[in-house]
Amino acid sequence: MFAEEEWTDTVPVNEQAHSVVKADPFSGKEKELLEKDDEYQMDRSSALRSRMEKRLESARFRYINELLYTSTSGEAKRMFKQDPDAIRIYHRGYTEQVKHWPxxxxxxxxxxxxxxxxxxxxxxxxxxxxxxxxxxxxxxxxxxxxxxxxxxxxxxxxxxxxxxxxxxxxxxxxxxxxxxxxxxxxxxxxxxxxxxxxxxxxxxxxxxxxxxxxxxxxxxxxxxxxxxxxxxxxxxxxxxxxxxxxxxxxxxxxxxxxxxxxxx
The missing domain is CATH 3.40.50.150 (Vaccinia Virus protein VP39)
Known part of the structure; x- marks a missing residue:
């Protein structure tokens, strides 16, 4: 009998402790705001990375363009052969320039x-x-x-x-x-x-x-x-x-x- 009473007394305590551990400290509204903030930070980071990549590619386009004007055609051809990605970067930058022409x-x-x-x-x-x-x-x-x-x-x-x-x-x-x-x-x-x-x-x-x-x-x-x-x-x-x-x-x-x- 004593053991049974001890068991019944213990179970509610354990359940209560368990429920306290699992409880979410934030309300539904607070949680939604936190999730939106996380999404905002991710979007901001992605936008910053995209801007940096565009700036780097633009700088590389201008560098390639200058080389094309100040090198012989043979030297320029060797450059493109050694760096196949350069032609893609150059023509993408060139296409952006065309958009500003009358x-x-x-x-x-x-x-x-x-x-x-x-x-x-x-x-x-x-x-x-x-x-x-x-x-x-x-x-x-x-x-x-x-x-x-x-x-x-x-x-x-x-x-x-x-x-x-x-x-x-x-x-x-x-x-x-x-x-x-x-x-x-x-x-x-x-x-x-x-x-x-x-x-x-x-x-x-x-x-x-x-x-x-x-x-x-x-x-x-x-x-x-x-x-x-x-x-x-x-x-x-x-x-x-x-x-x-x-x-x-x-x-x-x-x-x-x-x-x-x-x-x-």
């Missing part, structure tokens, strides 16, 4: 090609995302230092895998990058048929002397047909191939200022 000069070149015969063969030097090839019916050879899409042939712009006089229109749209510009345009001359068209669009701020630029192109075998230098952002030119490029290309002085993007 217009994209490649659209004018696409409009020009569409008005010509679809049988004309195009060579797009520095094609990027291959917008020209994806927008016209013509055969378009897409060349760039590294591929962004499956249409690109990765190569040095000074040495593209095309035969002599096999192209009707050669395009350089914001792609005269590198310290060996004369080599690029000499290569365009080589692949163009006599009377073929050279289309150039470049950032306006890169030009110090338009007459000197056109004179250098004349020495490389091209005659200016038209130019638009009234646009505040981009200059565009159309040339015709009038004679083959001379052998002493290195003696032809052709320089454009680098286009360096500022931190936004």
């Amino acid at each position: 217009a994209n000069p490649v659209d004018s070149i696409i409009s020009y090609i569409r008005k010509r015969s679809s049988s004309l063969v195009i060579a797009d030097f520095g094609c990027g995302d291959c917008k020209i090839a994806q927008s016209v019916k013509n055969k378009v050879h897409c060349f760039d230092l590294a591929p962004v899409c499956g249409l690109v042939t990765a190569c040095d712009m000074a040495n593209v895998p095309l035969g002599d006089s096999t192209v009707d229109i050669a395009v350089f749209c914001l792609s005269l990058m590198g310290t060996n510009l004369s080599d690029f345009l000499a290569e365009a001359n080589r692949v163009l048929v006599m009377g073929g068209v050279l289309k150039i669009a470049e950032v306006a701020s890169r030009f110090d002397n338009i007459r000197q630029f056109i004179g250098a192109l004349s020495n490389l075998g091209f005659k200016v047909v038209s130019k638009d230098t009234d646009n505040s952002h981009f200059y565009s030119f159309e040339f015709l191939k009038t004679h083959n490029v001379p052998k002493d290309v290195n003696k032809i002085r052709l320089e454009l200022k680098p286009c360096l993007y500022k931190k936004r």
